Amino acid sequence: MKKLIIIFSLLTQTTFAQINIIPEPQSIQKLTGEFTLTQNTKINIPNSNPEVRNIAQYFAEIIAAPTGYKLSISENVKFHTNKSINFILDEKMLASPDKYTLEITPKYIDIKAHSPKGMFYAVQTLLQLLPKQIENNSLQKVVWKIPAVTITDAPRYGWRGVMLDVSRHYFGKEYVKKFIDQIARLKFNTFHWHLADDQGWRIEIKSYPKLTSVGAWRVPRTGKWWDREPPKEDEERSYGGFYTQDDIREIVKYAQDRYITILPEIDIPGHSLAILAAYPEFSCGGGKFEVNGGWKFYKDVENTLCPSNEQVYVFLDKVFGEVAQLFPNPYIHMGGDEAYKGFWEKSPECQALMKREGLKTLEELQSYFVKRVEKIIQSKGKRMIGWDEILEGGLAPDATVMSWRGMKGGIAAAKQNHQVVMSPWEYVYLDLYQGDPNVEPQTYGMARLKKTYSFEPTPKGIDDKLILGGQGNLWTESVPTTRHLEYMLYPRTLALSEVLWSPKEKKNWNNFTQKLESYFPRMDEAKLNYARSMYDAIVRTEKDDKGKLKVELSTEVEDLDIYYTFDGTNPDDFSTKYQGKMLSPPNSATTLKVITYQNNKPKGKQITLTMKDLQDRIGRYKMIADMLDE
Numbered sequence: 001m002k003k004l005i006i007i008f009s010l011l012t013q014t015t016f017a018q019i020n021i022i023p024e025p026q027s028i029q030k031l032t033g034e035f036t037l038t039q040n041t042k043i044n045i046p047n048s049n050p051e052v053r054n055i056a057q058y059f060a061e062i063i064a065a066p067t068g069y070k071l072s073i074s075e076n077v078k079f080h081t082n083k084s085i086n087f088i089l090d091e092k093m094l095a096s097p098d099k100y101t102l103e104i105t106p107k108y109i110d111i112k113a114h115s116p117k118g119m120f121y122a123v124q125t126l127l128q129l130l131p132k133q134i135e136n137n138s139l140q141k142v143v144w145k146i147p148a149v150t151i152t153d154a155p156r157y158g159w160r161g162v163m164l165d166v167s168r169h170y171f172g173k174e175y176v177k178k179f180i181d182q183i184a185r186l187k188f189n190t191f192h193w194h195l196a197d198d199q200g201w202r203i204e205i206k207s208y209p210k211l212t213s214v215g216a217w218r219v220p221r222t223g224k225w226w227d228r229e230p231p232k233e234d235e236e237r238s239y240g241g242f243y244t245q246d247d248i249r250e251i252v253k254y255a256q257d258r259y260i261t262i263l264p265e266i267d268i269p270g271h272s273l274a275i276l277a278a279y280p281e282f283s284c285g286g287g288k289f290e291v292n293g294g295w296k297f298y299k300d301v302e303n304t305l306c307p308s309n310e311q312v313y314v315f316l317d318k319v320f321g322e323v324a325q326l327f328p329n330p331y332i333h334m335g336g337d338e339a340y341k342g343f344w345e346k347s348p349e350c351q352a353l354m355k356r357e358g359l360k361t362l363e364e365l366q367s368y369f370v371k372r373v374e375k376i377i378q379s380k381g382k383r384m385i386g387w388d389e390i391l392e393g394g395l396a397p398d399a400t401v402m403s404w405r406g407m408k409g410g411i412a413a414a415k416q417n418h419q420v421v422m423s424p425w426e427y428v429y430l431d432l433y434q435g436d437p438n439v440e441p442q443t444y445g446m447a448r449l450k451k452t453y454s455f456e457p458t459p460k461g462i463d464d465k466l467i468l469g470g471q472g473n474l475w476t477e478s479v480p481t482t483r484h485l486e487y488m489l490y491p492r493t494l495a496l497s498e499v500l501w502s503p504k505e506k507k508n509w510n511n512f513t514q515k516l517e518s519y520f521p522r523m524d525e526a527k528l529n530y531a532r533s534m535y536d537a538i539v540r541t542e543k544d545d546k547g548k549l550k551v552e553l554s555t556e557v558e559d560l561d562i563y564y565t566f567d568g569t570n571p572d573d574f575s576t577k578y579q580g581k582m583l584s585p586p587n588s589a590t591t592l593k594v595i596t597y598q599n600n601k602p603k604g605k606q607i608t609l610t611m612k613d614l615q616d617r618i619g620r621y622k623m624i625a626d627m628l629d630e
């Protein structure tokens with residue numbers, strides 16, 4: 001019996017030393033005691049409202065599997081009469097649709113917001129206050145205690161986005177819903193859907209059926225992107241897929257129910273090989289085109305729409321017309337990035353157009369194209385957004401700019417009084433390495449978690465009303481599976497959620513990494529994949545004045561000890577501890593092996609680098625940064 005009592009008290013004893021919410025709310029006030037969720041807990045909606053009922057139902061459904069409780073939802077009842085969770089639309093609250101308060105006492109939980117959207121965010125916070133097993137999908141034996149707190153909260157930015165590229169690899173409808181579910185849990189509100197690129201067209205367009213019957217398919221390939229074998233004539237184009245218009249409507253509704261708006265992107269005039277594979281007549285040069293599956297092409301293959309061909313604008317009018325019908329988002333993204341203009345230069349029709357319109361450069365020709373696209377998009381009742389290349393040759397009158405080549409495009413656009421979404425690659429490209437390339441899946445460039453966390457979307461001296469917010473982008477050339485997608489998304493989207501939601505003064509890296517210690521076990525319960533690269537050592541090399549190799553070791557996270565060897569043995573906490581002074585590898589050394597420990601336990605992955613690896617990485621990531629920042 002005594003044993004049973006001990007087990008019981010272990011199960012029920014909970015210490016709420018720290019309230020761990022990601023993204024960090026505006027204010028948290030700890031109270032004493034806790035609310036215990038049981039099968040008798042009632043959900044009350046004092047003033048009935050169908051949207052609030054949907055949110056209450058969403059909450060009840062999420063907790064149903066792990067708790068085994070089917071909580072009843074009552075409308076138009078008095079609240080605070082029993083142990084209840086009360087969803088209260090509060091007309092008196094400041095009319096901010098995102099704002100909420102969450103009051104948890106031992107007797108009741110009050111969720112108050114001026115609008116249902118605020119309640120949805122309160123539910124996300126409430127879920128994070130429940131024991132981690134709430135994330136599990138099967139029945140858990142847990143006492144469901146929630147610490148007593150009062151939380152007041154509202155977001156910093158109105159545009160909190162994540163982009164998913166479904167062209168380079170196709171991810172089906174069910175995964176897209178899961179992705180939406182996950183970003184909703186972090187209070188993101190925008191899903192930017194990159195639906196068309198050289199590697200596949202993914203949205204059914206009834207006026208142009210070959211976009212999907214041809215443009216959505218390519219020959220299957222694996223292995224390193226850009227090193228793959230080009231297709232043979234008789235190979236089946238069997239890899240790919242697309243979303244039907246019914247799929248899109250279903251996903252849009254699913255996202256709306258989670259207060260997420262979907263921004264569709266059709267990337268033109270560059271990145272258009274899949275269009276040309278289906279309709280070669282929209283190129284300048286004509287010929288036969290193949291949807292690309294990861295084989296190298298650059299200036300030899302035309303992948304741009306031809307701006308001097310009137311049929312291209314007829315095509316775009318139909319495409320954007322259908323896109324506008326499907327997506328309620330006020331914007332349509334037209335891409336605009338990385339358009340190679342060599343085929344325009346060679347085209348007599350483009351030259352004639354330039355002469356006729358008085359366009360002096362190819363950039364001005366691109367700007368002519370973009371401005372016409374803006375008119376088409378506006379004619380469908382939408383506003384245009386594009387990557388920062390749309391600044392070149394002159395910005396279209398009402399364009400919003402998504403700044404990806406650093407912040408400078410965004411700053412230039414804001415200075416011209418245009419709205420901006422900041423999405424600088426070096427902070428928020430979620431396809432980049434998040435740890436040492438030696439122990440990470442192969443990709444390019446570097447965006448460690450701490451770098452993402454340090455992202456500040458509003459530059460100094462810029463009117464903050466013009467900075468709508470920010471966005472993380474997950475390109476998928478090197479990301480073929482959903483498991484890998486999760487690995488790239490987490491924990492960087494956790495950091496990004498805090499950048500975009502939390503008050504600037506609440507951002508605190510050490511606090512954030514502490515919170516991850518309790519957030520990761522929640523993700524384990526949810527069976528979500530995530531990277532633990534933040535615990536690995538950072539190995540940086542340089543040459544000293546005499547040309548001798550020097551090695552610096554560091555970590556992103558505080559409280560880690562670094563141990564290393566140069567003798568080929570695997571390091572542990574009996575090996576040499578790094579003391580902060582740069583290392584000079586001994587002459588006979590062949591490898592450096594490094595590992596991190598925390599509280600005498602191994603924490604990060606072991607990194608093994610040969611002397612050649614160390615030599616090769618001198619200045620390497622800096623070079624990539626310079627290249628992209630030109």
Ligand code: ACM
Nearest residue numbers: 337338387404425
């Ligand atoms: C981009 O990364 N080309 C927008």
